[in-house]
Amino acid sequence: MSAALPPSSNLFDCRDAFAAALDRVAERDNRIVIVVNDSIGSSKLGGFRKRWPERTINVGIAEQNMVGVGSGLANGGKVPFVSAAACFLTARALEQIKADVAYTNANVKLVGQSPGVGYGELGPTHHSIEDMAWLRLLPNLAVVAPSDPWETAQAVEAAAAHEGPVFLRISRFGVPKLSRPDNARFEIGKAEILREGADVAIIAFGVMVARALEAADRLGESGVSARVVNMASIAPLDEAVIRAAADLGAIVTVEEHSVRGGLGGAVAEVVVGYRPCPIRILGFPGFMPTGSPKFLFEKFGLTSEGIEKAAREAISLRSS
Amino acid sequence: MTFQSATNEAPAQEEIVAGIRARASAIRRDALKMVFEARQGHPGGDMSVADILATLYFGVLRVDPKAPRAPGRDRLILSKGHASGALYATLAEAGFLPAEMLRTYMKPLSMLNGHPNRNYVPGVEANTGPLGHGLPIAVGVALAGKIDRAAYRVFVITGDGELQEGSNWEAAMAAGHHKLANLTLIIDRNTLQQGARVAETNDVEPLLDKFRAFRWDVVDVDGHDPAALLDAFAPRADRTKPLCMIAHTVKGKGVSYMEDQVGWHHGVPTQAQLDQAMEELSRT
Numbered sequence: 001m002s003a004a005l006p007p008s009s010n011l012f013d014c015r016d017a018f019a020a021a022l023d024r025v026a027e028r029d030n031r032i033v034i035v036v037n038d039s040i041g042s043s044k045l046g047g048f049r050k051r052w053p054e055r056t057i058n059v060g061i062a063e064q065n066m067v068g069v070g071s072g073l074a075n076g077g078k079v080p081f082v083s084a085a086a087c088f089l090t091a092r093a094l095e096q097i098k099a100d101v102a103y104t105n106a107n108v109k110l111v112g113q114s115p116g117v118g119y120g121e122l123g124p125t126h127h128s129i130e131d132m133a134w135l136r137l138l139p140n141l142a143v144v145a146p147s148d149p150w151e152t153a154q155a156v157e158a159a160a161a162h163e164g165p166v167f168l169r170i171s172r173f174g175v176p177k178l179s180r181p182d183n184a185r186f187e188i189g190k191a192e193i194l195r196e197g198a199d200v201a202i203i204a205f206g207v208m209v210a211r212a213l214e215a216a217d218r219l220g221e222s223g224v225s226a227r228v229v230n231m232a233s234i235a236p237l238d239e240a241v242i243r244a245a246a247d248l249g250a251i252v253t254v255e256e257h258s259v260r261g262g263l264g265g266a267v268a269e270v271v272v273g274y275r276p277c278p279i280r281i282l283g284f285p286g287f288m289p290t291g292s293p294k295f296l297f298e299k300f301g302l303t304s305e306g307i308e309k310a311a312r313e314a315i316s317l318r319s320s
Numbered sequence: 321m322t323f324q325s326a327t328n329e330a331p332a333q334e335e336i337v338a339g340i341r342a343r344a345s346a347i348r349r350d351a352l353k354m355v356f357e358a359r360q361g362h363p364g365g366d367m368s369v370a371d372i373l374a375t376l377y378f379g380v381l382r383v384d385p386k387a388p389r390a391p392g393r394d395r396l397i398l399s400k401g402h403a404s405g406a407l408y409a410t411l412a413e414a415g416f417l418p419a420e421m422l423r424t425y426m427k428p429l430s431m432l433n434g435h436p437n438r439n440y441v442p443g444v445e446a447n448t449g450p451l452g453h454g455l456p457i458a459v460g461v462a463l464a465g466k467i468d469r470a471a472y473r474v475f476v477i478t479g480d481g482e483l484q485e486g487s488n489w490e491a492a493m494a495a496g497h498h499k500l501a502n503l504t505l506i507i508d509r510n511t512l513q514q515g516a517r518v519a520e521t522n523d524v525e526p527l528l529d530k531f532r533a534f535r536w537d538v539v540d541v542d543g544h545d546p547a548a549l550l551d552a553f554a555p556r557a558d559r560t561k562p563l564c565m566i567a568h569t570v571k572g573k574g575v576s577y578m579e580d581q582v583g584w585h586h587g588v589p590t591q592a593q594l595d596q597a598m599e600e601l602s603r604t
Contacts, residue, residue: 022484032466054467055467057463059490059494060493060497062490062493062494064452064456064486064487064490065456065487065490065491065494067456068453068455068457068459068460068487068491069456069457069459069460069461069463069491069494070455070458071446071456071460072446072456072458072459072460072461072462072463072464073460073461073464074460075392075395075445075446075457075460075461075464076461076463076464076465076468076470077462077468078463078464078467080460095450095453096453096456096487099447099448099449099450099453100446100447100453100457103437103447104437104438104439104447156388217334231420260498278568
């Protein structure tokens with residue numbers, strides 16, 4: 001289990017923003033209930049349970065039932081937030097997510113906590129680096145991975161307001177608050193261009209977005225202009241922004257996920273049918289060895305240096 | 321419970337039972353014709369569940385075909401979604417679907433898929449098909465009803481072979497823990513699954529003891545006797561637990577050559593077999 005962030009840190013655990021935002025929407029909308037698999041603590045929902053015990057359903061360690069119960073609650077007019085470690089929620093209950101939530105088009109909000117390699121040293125059984133590939137295939141299901149506390153809160157609000165199923169991927173790995181214009185707003189299905197650039201596009205989601213911005217800073221120091229795209233929604237996908245990235249002729253995708261089938265795959269599917277260009281896909285190549293999240297990011301090049309290197313490679317491969 | 325009636329006086333029990341029997345016979349005949357025309361389906365399970373569905377829709381459920389998603393409606397979830405022929409025929413009998421739509425069963429682009437979809441078919445509560453999904457969903461609806469202190473009841477029908485799916489036991493445990501007295505599970509206990517007898521495949525017995533151990537009320541009932549089913553379905557104000565009803569049935573019930581034959585899990589009758597079945601069922 002990753003240690004808590006030090007209080008003096010400028011980094012934030014997005015679960016806190018999730019829990020606070022959920023409290024706000026639950027206060028306004030009494031249809032909102034939570035469904036957990038003994039995951040109150042790891043979802044930071046202790047405050048919710050204390051405040052609304054009758055709206056807190058703990059099914060115990062039983063993920064298939066947890067997701068089915070969520071679908072049934074939606075049938076009964078509730079807006080359930082089904083919150084559990086992403087690895088167990090998405091893998092153990094995948095058929096329930098497909099049939100009871102996505103195919104049914106049930107108004108269920110699935111919350112995958114501590115995804116990617118958030119559980120670091122606990123190993124590949126507890127990593128969730130396949131979830132985006134599995135879930136983005138399911139029609140009706142919006143798949144959203146916020147990048148910082150502000151976007152997490154926005155995504156919770158958007159999920160509650162959205163009529164239909166949503167998967168939220170909420171990270172525990174410390175991230176900085178990203179700087180955004182005052183009028184910034186989050187919308188499911190819309191990419192966010194955080195930095196304009198002309199030489200290469202770096203497309204990322206979740207905790208990798210801050211690193212993509214750092215990489216763009218580094219590239220800028222040597223005169224390379226990198227566009228940074230926050231692709232918080234993997235489904236529906238903002239294809240127009242991807243096509244515009246392909247127009248630059250070089251793309252890097254960065255994700256705390258497998259290199260197969262996730263953001264990189266989604267971007268490649270759009271680019272290949274439009275204007276093929278080199279795409280460097282950064283992520284994890286397989287089951288991870290033992291190590292902390294930070295160690296694994298460094299080992300597999302998910303750092304500002306690694307992203308910078310990949311951007312230069314993509315640019316060098318660009319057909320002129 | 322009072323049964324809905326066109327007159328101010330509740331009809332006599334015998335009258336209700338006779339009506340349910342007539343509906344069940346019509347459901348069986350429609351479902352078999354649908355399988356015959358679609359050249360596929362699950363007639364054995366359609367026949368075994370027909371009396372249970374007829375009793376629920378014409379004697380128990382408070383549902384309105386004009387308002388199929390009314391928040392206060394009773395819910396019936398057919399977890400054994402492969403018995404869609406019987407479900408669609410029942411919904412047509414109950415006025416949720418035009419009868420002529422039944423002829424489109426499993427035809428290209430039909431609303432009547434081989435397994436039911438609530439977004440296509442009014443009255444369908446859950447998109448079942450993969451087994452072991454209906455009971456968890458029913459537990460969720462029952463929890464919603466309990467939170468809202470709503471008066472509606474939640475019914476779910478599973479097969480018996482279906483109980484081999486572990487998700488049912490996760491849900492059974494949760495229903496017992498939460499004391500979901502508004503939930504009734506009906507097990508269509510026809511003793512056959514797709515390939516063989518349930519007892520020869522992975523025996524689910526002792527069922528009564530299992531559900532008692534999971535803190536449910538349990539009752540054995542003849543799943544082809546509407547009077548007995550009505551009695552078992554009657555609400556009880558003193559109920560504090562979910563109810564598991566083991567409905568003893570015969571797969572292929574009502575069609576002599578299908579009864580208790582594993583081969584009729586799937587299977588399409590020939591024209592001569594269909595004619596024979598129609599003749600036999602018209603006498604029930």
